[in-house]
Amino acid sequence: MISETKTKNKSMPREIWELVKIVVQALLIALVIRSFIFTLVFIPTASMVPSLLIGDYLYISKYAYGYSKHSAPFSALPIAGRIFGVEPKLGDIVVFRGVDQTTDYIKRLVGLPGDEIQMVDGILQINGKAVGLVKTSDFDETDIYGKIETVGRYIETLPNGVAHQVLNYGDVRADHTGVYHIPEGHYFMMGDSRDNSNDSRFQDVVRMVAFEDIVGRADFILLSFAHSSDSWGGVFWEFWNWPQNLRTERMFRSLTSFDK
Numbered sequence: 001m002i003s004e005t006k007t008k009n010k011s012m013p014r015e016i017w018e019l020v021k022i023v024v025q026a027l028l029i030a031l032v033i034r035s036f037i038f039t040l041v042f043i044p045t046a047s048m049v050p051s052l053l054i055g056d057y058l059y060i061s062k063y064a065y066g067y068s069k070h071s072a073p074f075s076a077l078p079i080a081g082r083i084f085g086v087e088p089k090l091g092d093i094v095v096f097r098g099v100d101q102t103t104d105y106i107k108r109l110v111g112l113p114g115d116e117i118q119m120v121d122g123i124l125q126i127n128g129k130a131v132g133l134v135k136t137s138d139f140d141e142t143d144i145y146g147k148i149e150t151v152g153r154y155i156e157t158l159p160n161g162v163a164h165q166v167l168n169y170g171d172v173r174a175d176h177t178g179v180y181h182i183p184e185g186h187y188f189m190m191g192d193s194r195d196n197s198n199d200s201r202f203q204d205v206v207r208m209v210a211f212e213d214i215v216g217r218a219d220f221i222l223l224s225f226a227h228s229s230d231s232w233g234g235v236f237w238e239f240w241n242w243p244q245n246l247r248t249e250r251m252f253r254s255l256t257s258f259d260k
C-alpha cells in the first residue's frame with residue numbers, strides 16, 4: 001500500500017508536466033494559425049453595409065498579401081515592411097491598421113498606387129473616369145432602435161470588372177471631393193455604405209493605407225448574429241439566444257459575389 005502511494009506521488013509531477021506541454025503546444029499552434037493562416041473579425045459598425053452587417057464574423061486570410069508586423073497579435077512580428085508580398089486587387093475587402101496603429105478597420109480597396117481618386121456627385125472616379133454605377137432595388141436599413149430607413153442601393157463596377165453593392169443616403173459632403181493622388185506603396189479604401197464610413201476620403205483616422213499596415217483579406221462570412229452589440233462577442237457567447245439571432249442565410253457566404 002505504501003509503495004503504491006509513493007509511485008502515485010512520483011507520477012504526479014510527470015503528469016502535470018505532460019499536461020503543461022500539451023497546453024503550451026496547443027497555444028503555439030493557435031498562435032501560428034492566428035499569425036500566419038487566418039483570423040476571425042467581428043463587424044461592429046455599419047460602414048460596409050450591405051456587403052457586411054453588424055454581427056457578421058468574417059474569415060480573414062492572413063497569407064493573401066504576405067506578412068507584416070501586424071500579422072501577429074499585438075504587431076509582434078519583427079518585420080520591416082512586408083515579406084512574400086502579393087499586390088491587393090481592386091474590389092478586395094481588406095482589414096488594415098488605422099493611423100493609431102492599434103485599431104483594425106475593414107473597407108473595400110478602390111484605388112491602387114499611382115491612381116487618382118475623386119468623388120463627383122456621389123460617383124467614384126478613378127483616373128478621371130467614372131466607374132459603372134447602376135441603381136437596383138432599395139435597401140431597408142434598421143437601426144438599433146428598430147427604425148427602418150430606405151436607402152438607395154447601387155451596383156458599382158470597378159475598372160477590373162469587380163462588381164459590388166454600395167449604398168447612397170443622399171447628397172452629402174463626402175460625395176464631392178478633390179482629387180486624391182495615391183503614393184507608391186499605398187491604397188485607397190472606402191466603405192460600401194458611402195455616406196456612413198470614415199475612410200480614405202477623410203485623411204484623419206484611416207488615410208491612404210500603407211501596404212505594411214494591411215492585415216489580410218476578408219474572404220467569407222463564417223457566422224452572423226442579429227441584434228449584436230458593438231462589442232467583439234456580440235451575442236456569440238449567448239448560445240441560448242442563437243436560435244432567434246443566428247442569420248443562417250449569411251453563414252459561409254462568399255464575399256466575392258452577392259445576391260442581386
